Amino acid sequence: MSTAALLSATGLHKSFGPTEALRGASLCVQAGEVVAVMGPSGSGKSTLLHCLAGIVQPDAGATYYQGRRLTDLTDAERTALRRTDFGFVFQFGQLVPELTCVENVALPLRLGGLRRREAERAALAAMARLEVDDLAPKRPGDVSGGQGQRVAVARALVTEPKVIFADEPTGALDSLNGERVLRLLVSAATEHGTAVVLVTHEPRVAAYSTREVIVRDGRTTEQVVA
Amino acid sequence: MSVGHTLLGLLESGPRHGYDLKRDYDAKFGHDRPLHYGQVYSTLARLLRNGLVSERGTEAGGGPERKSYAITDAGVSDVEQWLATPEKPEIYLQNTLYTKVVLALLSGRSAQQVLDTQRSAHLAAMRTLTARKAGGDLADVLICDHALFHLEADLRWLELTAARIDELAERVRS
Numbered sequence: 001m002s003t004a005a006l007l008s009a010t011g012l013h014k015s016f017g018p019t020e021a022l023r024g025a026s027l028c029v030q031a032g033e034v035v036a037v038m039g040p041s042g043s044g045k046s047t048l049l050h051c052l053a054g055i056v057q058p059d060a061g062a063t064y065y066q067g068r069r070l071t072d073l074t075d076a077e078r079t080a081l082r083r084t085d086f087g088f089v090f091q092f093g094q095l096v097p098e099l100t101c102v103e104n105v106a107l108p109l110r111l112g113g114l115r116r117r118e119a120e121r122a123a124l125a126a127m128a129r130l131e132v133d134d135l136a137p138k139r140p141g142d143v144s145g146g147q148g149q150r151v152a153v154a155r156a157l158v159t160e161p162k163v164i165f166a167d168e169p170t171g172a173l174d175s176l177n178g179e180r181v182l183r184l185l186v187s188a189a190t191e192h193g194t195a196v197v198l199v200t201h202e203p204r205v206a207a208y209s210t211r212e213v214i215v216r217d218g219r220t221t222e223q224v225v226a
Numbered sequence: 227m228s229v230g231h232t233l234l235g236l237l238e239s240g241p242r243h244g245y246d247l248k249r250d251y252d253a254k255f256g257h258d259r260p261l262h263y264g265q266v267y268s269t270l271a272r273l274l275r276n277g278l279v280s281e282r283g284t285e286a287g288g289g290p291e292r293k294s295y296a297i298t299d300a301g302v303s304d305v306e307q308w309l310a311t312p313e314k315p316e317i318y319l320q321n322t323l324y325t326k327v328v329l330a331l332l333s334g335r336s337a338q339q340v341l342d343t344q345r346s347a348h349l350a351a352m353r354t355l356t357a358r359k360a361g362g363d364l365a366d367v368l369i370c371d372h373a374l375f376h377l378e379a380d381l382r383w384l385e386l387t388a389a390r391i392d393e394l395a396e397r398v399r400s
Contacts, residue, residue, distance in 0.1 A: 207353050207356040212349055
């Protein structure tokens with residue numbers, strides 16, 4: 001494993017039943033860089049992201065975060081790590097419909113034990129960076145898709161994570177809204193030195209990255225020496 | 227792009243000297259390829275000859291004489307017709323990249339490598355354009371968007387070809 005890497009994976013294998021999703025995938029992410037993970041549908045991109053984030057346990061291979069092997073952590077330790085050090089942005093259905101937008105953004109801080117007032121103050125600051133602070137009292141059902149996605153990005157950033165995992169974050173948006181979400185996501189992450197792992201099959205989305213890694217048939221174009 | 231029609235279009239907002247026309251053109255359309263003065267004056271001479279512009283007097287100053295040009299009714303009709311005529315869609319059949327892929331397959335080299343190398347070059351160009359959009363005005367954004375969509379179309383072809391590479395290999399080797 002590279003000592004300079006913030007996050008790395010080597011030789012990941014993962015099967016779901018008879019389907020081999022990953023067949024020796026490797027990836028290395030440095031602090032502050034934006035890495036696009038590209039590849040056709042079914043190539044294993046999302047499974048790789050889930051393994052990197054410790055959401056899914058690989059059948060073989062290892063993932064390291066800040067020198068710690070994720071597979072050696074307990075479930076509770078991995079959950080805590082995801083709450084404090086990782087942020088997530090997905091394509092659909094991330095916001096809790098019963099909560100207001102500011103409550104949604106404050107949620108990771110509240111789960112971390114922060115008092116409501118402090119959590120919502122930090123949430124509003126994150127929402128302002130994403131230009132959605134005016135939506136604070138609204139519920140997700142009352143905002144547009146692009147606005148909701150920016151609220152989701154604010155929630156991913158509110159804990160000031162070291163890594164943001166974004167899986168097709170603009171897949172459900174039109175070009176203009178997608179561009180706005182990406183621009184704000186990447187600039188906010190870069191401002192804080194946050195690394196972004198950006199899963200996408202769209203070249204225009206990948207163009208916001210600093211480099212790309214291709215996943216094909218469960219393998220990556222990147223070789224990482226264990 | 228038709229420089230003549232573009233200059234005519236710029237003149238629709240009012241008479242202009244050749245120098246001002248060049249400045250307008252460069253600011254709005256000449257991001258990568260500003261007009262040469264010679265091209266401006268030769269184009270204006272042609273438009274004048276064809277009755278699409280007329281001279282509106284000459285200013286004599288400290289420097290060379292400055293002729294002012296105005297668009298004529300015939301010029302306005304010409305611009306209207308140009309705007310209403312669709313551009314021919316650009317279709318690149320049998321392009322260099324296709325040739326490289328087939329030759330790689332025929333010679334037993336890695337066609338996938340050809341595609342990967344090209345993808346990387348395309349993405350690098352797209353990153354440059356995306357960065358330029360971030361620091362540019364709306365005109366920059368629109369120009370870069372156009373280029374980005376064209377590069378993306380190439381990349382979609384690359385991905386589809388990558389998905390069909392085994393089938394293509396069988397065909398070209400049979």
